[in-house]
Amino acid sequence: MRIAVLSRNRSLHSIRRLLQEASTAGVQLDTINPLECQLVVDGKQSHILVGNQDVPDYDAVLPRIGASITEYGLAVVKQFEALGYHTINHSQAIAESRDKMRCAQILMQAGLLVPPTVLTRTQKGMRNILKIVGGMPAVLKVLQGTQGVGVMLVNSTLSLASVLDAFWGLGKDLVIQQFIAEGAGRDYRVLVVGKEVVAAMMRTAPEGEFRSNIHRGGAGSLIKLPKAYERAAVRATEVLGLEIAGVDLIDSDRGPMILEVNSSPGFEGIERATGLNIAGAMVQHMIASADRSNKRKLRQKLRGRS
Numbered sequence: 351m352r353i354a355v356l357s358r359n360r361s362l363h364s365i366r367r368l369l370q371e372a373s374t375a376g377v378q379l380d381t382i383n384p385l386e387c388q389l390v391v392d393g394k395q396s397h398i399l400v401g402n403q404d405v406p407d408y409d410a411v412l413p414r415i416g417a418s419i420t421e422y423g424l425a426v427v428k429q430f431e432a433l434g435y436h437t438i439n440h441s442q443a444i445a446e447s448r449d450k451m452r453c454a455q456i457l458m459q460a461g462l463l464v465p466p467t468v469l470t471r472t473q474k475g476m477r478n479i480l481k482i483v484g485g486m487p488a489v490l491k492v493l494q495g496t497q498g499v500g501v502m503l504v505n506s507t508l509s510l511a512s513v514l515d516a517f518w519g520l521g522k523d524l525v526i527q528q529f530i531a532e533g534a535g536r537d538y539r540v541l542v543v544g545k546e547v548v549a550a551m552m553r554t555a556p557e558g559e560f561r562s563n564i565h566r567g568g569a570g571s572l573i574k575l576p577k578a579y580e581r582a583a584v585r586a587t588e589v590l591g592l593e594i595a596g597v598d599l600i601d602s603d604r605g606p607m608i609l610e611v612n613s614s615p616g617f618e619g620i621e622r623a624t625g626l627n628i629a630g631a632m633v634q635h636m637i638a639s640a641d642r643s644n645k646r647k648l649r650q651k652l653r654g655r656s
């Protein structure tokens with residue numbers, strides 16, 4: 351079996367671990383830098399060129415698209431899909447989960463709990479908006495932030511108004527979200543691979559910080575995830591159409607709330623905190639998923655002939 355992982359940096363912990371586990375499982379795993387992929391659509395045929403060569407055939411493609419190259423990365427993933435490659439995760443699922451508003455819309459429609467969230471481009475009716483998000487303090491988030499960067503806490507209507515103005519002036523949209531006080535300072539990072547929770551950790555924010563991201567100094571520890579959290583995390587990945595995801599949940603008075611769903615979750619922190627072999631689980635899932643896809647393609651081909 352031959353799989354490609356789309357990643358800019360092969361020395362990242364997650365990629366090194368995937369290469370290691372793929373080799374153990376007898377899978378050839380090639381890394382391709384998405385920024386080195388040239389996408390050609392010439393009217394007759396589509397191609398992906400890497401260094402003047404057509405990209406080889408793969409049983410599956412694993413996109414690991416960082417937030418800073420979302421647009422280009424998604425164009426690359428879409429082109430792989432147009433050429434019939436099986437992608438884990440699909441470009442549409444990556445795009446929808448990456449946008450915090452879009453993600454909240456989809457999760458809410460599926461009956462999952464998300465913090466009350468408002469997207470606005472005007473300061474009109476702010477009093478009502480503040481009522482919706484439970485007053486101050488409130489959380490502000492850029493739509494495509496990650497690792498806690500772009501998540502802010504504001505304590506007054508004056509700071510809220512000025513931060514909104516500043517970001518709008520830079521052409522960036524923000525969502526205003528209820529600050530979940532009862533769960534603040536810690537959250538659950540749950541790794542779902544193929545409809546199963548393969549690891550979960552609780553992340554605790556350092557003193558004086560409300561964001562519990564590992565990149566913001568949060569500390570991870572192994573926990574036994576309550577069933578309700580497990581169900582919410584798996585359901586969230588299902589409704590977004592993700593096969594592999596990191597789901598962030600927070601305790602709330604109403605039950606587990608979903609903060610975000612990450613389609614390219616790093617797993618250095620969670621492997622270290624839990625001692626679990628996440629990379630191995632991902633490789634096993636990719637093999638099974640690629641097998642299913644190959645069988646599907648074969649059936650379609652045979653049907654086409656008969």
Ligand SMILES: Nc1ncnc2c1ncn2[C@@H]1O[C@H](COP(=O)(O)OP(=O)(O)O)[C@@H](O)[C@H]1O
Pocket residue numbers: 465489491495496497498499500501527528529530531533534535536537560561562563598600609610
């Ligand atoms: N509404 C909220 N109430 C309380 N804490 C929050 C809220 N939203 C986010 N946080 C904290 O901030 C962290 C980062 O938020 P998140 O939405 O996951 O953005 P990012 O994509 O940057 O990780 C969360 O892990 C959580 O600790």
Ligand SMILES: [Mg+2]
Pocket residue numbers: 497498563598610
């Ligand atoms: Mg997060």
